[in-house]
Amino acid sequence: MRKSQQELIKQISDKELTYHLYFTQILLLTISFVLSIFLFNNFSTFFYQFQLSWDIFLIGILSGIVIVLLDLCLMKIIPEKYYDDGGINKRVFSSRSISEIAFLAAVIAISEEVLFRGVIQYHFGWLIASGIFAVIHFRYFAHWFLISNVVLLSLWIGWVYEWTGNLLVTIMMHFVIDFLLGVHMRWKAKQAEKKEGISDE
Template sequence: MRKNKQSDVIKQLSKRELTFHLYITQVIILTISIISSIFLFHDYQSFFHLFKVNSSILSLGVVSGIIIVILDLILMRVLPQHYYDDGGVNEKIFKDRSFLEILFLAAVIAFSEELLFRGVIQTNFGMVIASIVFAIAHIRYWGHWFLIVNIVVLSFLMGLVYEISDHNVVTTIVMHFIVDFLLGLSIKYNNKTIK
């Protein structure tokens, strides 16, 4: 689907319809994760081993997420505005949501996407495959060279953090959440179209 066509469709959706589609997409991603985990992991223990909670790992996710957001915000200031133009999709998703809605949406997206892309795909097929599939799944960025490069680099960074954390999916969930949440708040309060 071309960027303009997709953004036109999204602009016609009400907030309620858009929210429904966002959450249905996350349910589909979670379902794919669960079903594929049944076949790709030898036992439940190896799957649940991906979820390790400790302060140093979480701080890696938080610090990495904040660094990415800072770099992205700097690039938004120095690069021409059209570099971050996704056709108004992210603005439509975030600008009229409450703080708590953005918090919850970012948490659901981070959990479902990182469970699939890092927890299932990267664990079983490697970082390159996971990063490529992550970029392919973000089809709405395909129409713009800078946004697709941005999402590919972000995906590889998340994959690298996943490797550094010894395959701890909690780290990349936290990292992804920080990025989506803070950039979502930036859209809400600055009313700018950003990644």
């Protein structure tokens, strides 16, 4: 499955990959809007989940940083093949500018957290939301380590939402994780390019 995924990724241009990525996030937001109409008695109940508080920084940002540091430590210990997702994340982040990575991470964090925590978890519970979150990341199913990471991450973010009841906290946490890991992938790609340049000389 990973080989066919890698071949498919190679056939898609950067522009097409970006289009599909943004289309997916818009689709998630559309699903959130439609479900909200049927599940919430009024929109004020939904918007009450967005609360400006110090938890955004104390819990959201700090939790995101801790998870990224843990992930980076594991990358040093665990063989690289365990993090092989078929090259999708590398294609998505490695050639983008810092501002593009930040914008993309924000879009992903908002669309996914609004749907999975703000709508699904609010109405159906922590475990169901975490399970569905893992299912939509089906491209990781080819590797037990990656899907385990996704499941554990989803459970952790879901628990943070249960604890705070604040979507802005989980959005910030999700953003920090995707942004910092995206910047790390970009940095790794630049380092690899430099090494190739030196070896060619």
